[in-house]
Amino acid sequence: MAVVIRVADNEDDLAAVWAVRRAVFVEEQEIPAELEYDEYDATSAHLLAVGEDGAPLGTARLISGAEALALTGGIAGRVLLGRLAVVPAARGTGLGVRLVRAVEELGREHGATELELHAQVQALGFYERLGYAAHGPEYDDAGIPHRTMTRVL
Template sequence: MTVAIRVAATEDELAQVWAVRRTVFVEEQQIPAELEYDEYDATSAHLLAVGEDGTPLGTARLISGAEALTITGGVADRVLLGRLAVVAAARGTGLGARLVRAVEELGRERGAKELELHAQVQALGFYERLGYAAEGPEYDDAGIPHRTMTRVL
């Protein structure tokens, strides 16, 4: 499967990001839309994965700067990966891992030394295979059990 991953830069590309997130999180996982879209969306970098026919297949966002400091409890040089979503038709193709690596690279370009993410417990193994380690207790986020995970970049 040929897929291009890029930072969403146009209104159309951002609309595709929102469409993937709506499909995966709001429709499939039944997360209320008012919880899925938040104040960090306006200042985050959103990666968009599209197939060779232009179909949006996945997305992830990178939170950096002051917003990341707020979320990570003030840990310097740490960015946050969030809202990783891959449409059902592209799952199992390695696209999720490619999106994680693309966020890591973008984080490095922005001077980050560590990356933090808040993983759904059912996805811990996926992130562990990519080098992330869980830290702290399990917690509820939008009715779904999560754990914080980190990785040195």
């Protein structure tokens, strides 16, 4: 499957990002829209994966800068990967791995030395295979059990 991953830097790309997140999180996982879209969307970098036909297949966001410092408890050099979503038709193709690696590279470009994410418990194995380690107890986020994970870049 030929896929291009790029930073969403225009209105059409951002609309595609929101469409993927709506399909995966709001419709499929039944997360209320008011919890899915937050104040970090305006200042985050969003990646968009599109197929050969231009159809949106996946997305992820990177939170860096002051927002990352606030969310990580002031840990310098740490950025956050979030809102990783792949549409059902593209699952099992390696796209999720490619999106994670693209966020890691973008994080490095922002000067990051470590990446944090808040993984749904059902996805822990996926992230562990990519070198992430879980820390702390499970917690509820939008009605779904999560754990914090990190990886040194």
